[in-house]
Amino acid sequence: MQNSNEFEMSRRELLIGTAASATMGAAPSRAEAEGAPENARAAALEAPSMSKVSFSVNGVARELELDTRTTLLDALREHLGFTGSKKGCDQGQCGACTVIADGRRITSCLTLAVMHEGNSIITIEGLGTPANLHPMQAAFVRHDGYQCGYCTPGQICSAVAVLEEVKAGIPSHVTEDLTAQPQLTAAELRERMSGNICRCGAYSNIVDAITEVAGRPA
Amino acid sequence: MKPFTYERAQSPAQAAAAAARVDGAKFIAGGTNLLDLMKLQIETPNHLIDVNALALDKIETTPDGGLRIGALVRNTDLAADARVRRDYGLLARALSPALRDSCAIRQRRLAICYSVRAVPTSTTPISPATNAHPAAVAEPSVGSAGITPWLA
Numbered sequence: 001m002q003n004s005n006e007f008e009m010s011r012r013e014l015l016i017g018t019a020a021s022a023t024m025g026a027a028p029s030r031a032e033a034e035g036a037p038e039n040a041r042a043a044a045l046e047a048p049s050m051s052k053v054s055f056s057v058n059g060v061a062r063e064l065e066l067d068t069r070t071t072l073l074d075a076l077r078e079h080l081g082f083t084g085s086k087k088g089c090d091q092g093q094c095g096a097c098t099v100i101a102d103g104r105r106i107t108s109c110l111t112l113a114v115m116h117e118g119n120s121i122i123t124i125e126g127l128g129t130p131a132n133l134h135p136m137q138a139a140f141v142r143h144d145g146y147q148c149g150y151c152t153p154g155q156i157c158s159a160v161a162v163l164e165e166v167k168a169g170i171p172s173h174v175t176e177d178l179t180a181q182p183q184l185t186a187a188e189l190r191e192r193m194s195g196n197i198c199r200c201g202a203y204s205n206i207v208d209a210i211t212e213v214a215g216r217p218a
Numbered sequence: 219m220k221p222f223t224y225e226r227a228q229s230p231a232q233a234a235a236a237a238a239r240v241d242g243a244k245f246i247a248g249g250t251n252l253l254d255l256m257k258l259q260i261e262t263p264n265h266l267i268d269v270n271a272l273a274l275d276k277i278e279t280t281p282d283g284g285l286r287i288g289a290l291v292r293n294t295d296l297a298a299d300a301r302v303r304r305d306y307g308l309l310a311r312a313l314s315p316a317l318r319d320s321c322a323i324r325q326r327r328l329a330i331c332y333s334v335r336a337v338p339t340s341t342t343p344i345s346p347a348t349n350a351h352p353a354a355v356a357e358p359s360v361g362s363a364g365i366t367p368w369l370a
Contacts, residue, residue, distance in 0.1 A: 046220075046221060047221060048221050049221050049222060049223045049224065051223075051224050067221070068221070068222055068223065068224040068266070069219045069221060069222070071253070090257070091254050091257065092250055092254060104294070107250070110249065110250045110253050110254060111249055111250070111253065112224075112246075112249065112253065112266075114224055114268075115246070115249065115268055115270065117226065165294070168298065169298060170294055170297065170298040171297060171298065171303060171310055171311070173311055175311075178303040178304075178307050178310050178311070179300075179303050179304055
């Protein structure tokens with residue numbers, strides 16, 4: 001009786017034993033893989049590279065040390081807390097991340113933060129405050145130039161820059177007379193704002209808002 | 219995106235030397251095309267050489283009456299140039315903030331992108347402006363506008 005017990009296994013013991021042997025098959029190979037030189041090289045290649053950059057955001061000097069992969073948008077949102085600029089498509093097609101860099105509107109998702117050494121960046125937070133709105137912000141509110149508001153910071157930054165571009169005489173694809181001062185027609189505004197997508201479809205009101213700020217009756 | 223090291227070149231010679239020194243390095247200027255491809259890991263450079271500080275952003279009249287366009291001239295600047303607007307209307311229209319391509323992107327994108335951009339596996343559609351005006355982007359055939367051979 002005693003002897004036979006030594007060779008008898010309960011169902012529970014059998015299951016434990018089976019599981020152990022199954023993991024034993026896998027465990028050594030994983031340990032080997034972790035020590036393999038190929039993996040060490042891969043890990044080194046995957047290690048982030050850091051770089052320093054300084055630029056001003058809304059008039060305040062900032063100095064950052066960032067993973068070189070950090071886009072300007074992520075630096076603004078994740079490292080500096082300026083969450084007004086939005087990440088819509090992250091591939092430069094929707095315009096929600098539009099900010100103004102050295103007076104020029106750019107899609108901040110398609111540019112690296114480290115590429116902006118010495119630049120002056122203006123985000124929606126730098127245009128106006130809730131108590132003291134930028135004229136373009138006020139016009140968007142007055143004309144209902146949004147519904148959900150996700151694209152609005154990009155729309156407004158873009159719109160502010162558009163008026164400057166027109167003032168500077170920069171033509172657009174629909175400008176009829178390239179040598180004359182561009183006119184702020186609805187067609188011009190729609191063309192120039194075409195890089196800012198609004199899923200709610202507030203385009204008519206956006207054009208009205210910009211037109212008002214441009215000094216023409218909507 | 220794969221990690222990469224980064225440097226700002228201060229001269230064409232420094233940029234060229236860096237490219238020769240580091241295997242797998244790429245130049246970055248506007249970056250709107252390259253970064254898009256890097257996010258998708260279609261492009262995986264291990265080193266980026268920022269060439270924005272190089273003074274290659276001049277538009278100059280050549281003795282034979284053409285234009286010499288620096289490799290770092292932004293689309294918007296080229297489209298806005300009085301000489302381009304007067305004598306190269308098609309070019310101005312093709313490069314100005316236009317069509318479905320993001321207007322904000324064009325503020326940074328380089329004029330040269332339209333002529334030399336040739337990405338084998340790109341998910342980015344060729345710019346509608348390029349498709350609409352093929353003649354406009356073949357710079358050498360538009361008047362005698364040419365491109366400054368950069369880093370030459």
